[in-house]
Structure formats: C-alpha cells, structure tokens
Amino acid sequence: MKQWRCTICGYVHTGETPPEVCPVCGADSSFFEEVTGEAGEGGGLTGGEPLIKGGPKQALHKITYGLFIVSSLRGEEINAQCANTVFQITSEPATVAIGINKNNYTHDFIEASGVVGISILDCQGQNLARRFGYRSGRDADKFAGIPYRTGVTGVPLPDGCLGFLEGKVRDKLDCGTHTLYLLDVVNGGLYSDEEPMTYSYFRASK
Ligand SMILES: Cc1cc2nc3c(=O)[nH]c(=O)nc-3n(C[C@H](O)[C@H](O)[C@H](O)COP(=O)(O)O)c2cc1C
CATH class of the missing domain: 2.20.28.10 (Rubrerythrin, domain 2)
Structure with missing residues (x-):
C-alpha cells in the first residue's frame, strides 16, 4: 500500500x-x-559514517523557510496567495526571488503587471496564511473583509503582517510547474517588531 x-x-x-x-x-x-x-543505504557517498536515513x-x-503573503494585480483586480519560497538574493541592490506555481491565479497577475507585494507574516499570522493559502482567487475574493494598504506599485498589502516589500520582475526562470521570479525591490518597511513566522512554526502551530 x-x-x-x-x-x-x-x-x-x-x-x-x-x-x-x-x-x-x-x-x-x-x-x-x-x-x-x-530508508537509504548511504546515498552513494564514500567515506565517513555509512548510515544515511531517507x-x-x-x-x-x-x-527552512519563512512565510509570506505574495500579492499582485491585473488592471483593477487584486489577488494574493501564501508562499514560503521567498528569499533574498542580494542586499545591494536589494533583490529577492519567489517561486510561484504556474496554476495559481497570482501567477497570472504577476505575469500581467510585473509587480509583486511580499507581506511578512508574524507568529500570529496563521489565519492570513490559511485564508490566502488554501483556496484560489479564481473561486473567492480572498481580500473581502481583509483590510489592506496599497503600495507604490499598486499591489495590495494586507494589514496584520510585520512588514512588507514591493518588487518589480527583473527576470524569470521556467522551472516546470513553477516560475522562479527575480524581483528588484523598489519599496519596503516594517510595521512592528514582532518575530517573523517560519514555515515549520506554521506547520506545528495550526
Ligand atoms: C504554508 C503554505 C505555503 C505555500 N507556499 C507556496 C509557494 O511557495 N509557492 C506557491 O506557488 N504556492 C504556495 N502555496 C500554495 C498557494 O498559496 C495556494 O495554492 C493558493 O491557493 C494559490 O492561490 P491563487 O490561485 O489565488 O493564487 C503555499 C500554501 C501554504 C498553505
């Protein structure tokens, strides 16, 4: 089985x-x-301790990852999804990368506008992660009843996060099921000093 x-x-x-x-x-x-x-028998390695699990x-x-709300827009429409695959590439100039499934509605919006909001969840952010991570904007208006600010690029940035970044797509790489976007950071800031939520904290606490 x-x-x-x-x-x-x-x-x-x-x-x-x-x-x-x-x-x-x-x-x-x-x-x-x-x-x-x-169960594995050493993963083809030579030397050292022989026992390798998995x-x-x-x-x-x-x-390890953090947890984020990745948002974008298409014309007058806005949408966002939960994502853990967000990471800094360089600090000068500020550049980040995100991995987005091609089937996601948010992917369509990023393709249309080339702008991305990244809202950083704190350790109380489980409800936002669930709201934006477990259903698609194709089926529901995920921003209904959710207060948000609008960034300089036009992206929606939901309240209740510890900070945000805004980026413009500089480049992208086709990764099969996903697109890896490289973003030039054009804006960002902090709302609070709360601790950021990690992916493993979310998995353990919900
Ligand atoms: C904890 C968590 C992490 C996720 N990380 C990613 C991710 O890094 N990339 C991605 O494409 N989808 C990720 N997802 C899945 C999307 O958030 C989910 O498919 C969402 O419903 C897509 O919404 P959309 O169709 O409105 O864009 C994650 C979901 C959860 C709950």
Missing part, C-alpha cells in the same frame, strides 16, 4: 491515492506527495 505525506502539516495517509482533503490541516490532494525512499525528499523537508 502506498503512503502519502501532506506537505503542509506532515500528516501521512495510507492508500492507493492521496485523500481529497487533509483531515488535519484541510489542504487539498495536490499538497500530498508519495512517501518514497524512507533520500533527497527527506532532506528537502529540512530546508
């Missing part, structure tokens, strides 16, 4: 296919990946 791990909360499901909805965190089946390579997937789960 196959096993499927929820990439959001770590729940493991046993069955031929992943469940439609994770019973722990509510993520849909697209967030499940098959558990493979749990394979590349298990190692990838140990990469």
Whole structure:
C-alpha cells in the first residue's frame, strides 16, 4: 500500500491515492506527495559514517523557510496567495526571488503587471496564511473583509503582517510547474517588531 505525506502539516495517509482533503490541516490532494525512499543505504557517498536515513525528499523537508503573503494585480483586480519560497538574493541592490506555481491565479497577475507585494507574516499570522493559502482567487475574493494598504506599485498589502516589500520582475526562470521570479525591490518597511513566522512554526502551530 502506498503512503502519502501532506506537505503542509506532515500528516501521512495510507492508500492507493492521496485523500481529497487533509483531515488535519484541510489542504487539498495536490499538497500530498508519495512517501518514497524512507530508508537509504548511504546515498552513494564514500567515506565517513555509512548510515544515511531517507533520500533527497527527506532532506528537502529540512530546508527552512519563512512565510509570506505574495500579492499582485491585473488592471483593477487584486489577488494574493501564501508562499514560503521567498528569499533574498542580494542586499545591494536589494533583490529577492519567489517561486510561484504556474496554476495559481497570482501567477497570472504577476505575469500581467510585473509587480509583486511580499507581506511578512508574524507568529500570529496563521489565519492570513490559511485564508490566502488554501483556496484560489479564481473561486473567492480572498481580500473581502481583509483590510489592506496599497503600495507604490499598486499591489495590495494586507494589514496584520510585520512588514512588507514591493518588487518589480527583473527576470524569470521556467522551472516546470513553477516560475522562479527575480524581483528588484523598489519599496519596503516594517510595521512592528514582532518575530517573523517560519514555515515549520506554521506547520506545528495550526
Ligand atoms: C504554508 C503554505 C505555503 C505555500 N507556499 C507556496 C509557494 O511557495 N509557492 C506557491 O506557488 N504556492 C504556495 N502555496 C500554495 C498557494 O498559496 C495556494 O495554492 C493558493 O491557493 C494559490 O492561490 P491563487 O490561485 O489565488 O493564487 C503555499 C500554501 C501554504 C498553505
């Protein structure tokens, strides 16, 4: 029997296919990946201690991330999604990269406008992460009832975060299912001194 791990909360499901909805965190089946390579024999390495547990997937789960609301616009419309794949490339000039699934509505908006808002979640940001991360703007107005400011680039920046960046797309790389965008940072600032939320804190606390 196959096993499927929820990439959001770590729940493991046993069955031929992943469940439609994770019973722990509510993520849909697209967030499940098959558990493979749990036991390894050394990963082809030579020298040192021989025992290596797991394979590349298990190692990838140990990469650490923050958690962000990535927003954009298309004409008069606005949208945003949750994302963990946001990271600084250079500080001078300020440049960041983001990884966005091509199926996401936010991807369409970034393609249309070339501008991106990145709102940095603090440790109370679970509700914002759920609101923007578990459904698509194609199906619901995720900003309904959510107070936000409008940045200099026009992007929506939801309240309740510790700070923000605004970027303009300088370049992009087709990564199959995702696009990696390189952004020139054109604005940013802090609203509070709260601690930023990490991806693992979100997974452990929700
Ligand atoms: C904790 C968390 C982290 C996520 N990280 C990413 C990410 O880095 N890149 C991405 O494309 N989607 C990520 N997602 C998934 C999107 O937020 C999700 O598919 C969203 O519904 C897309 O909304 P949209 O269609 O309105 O753009 C994440 C979701 C969660 C809950």
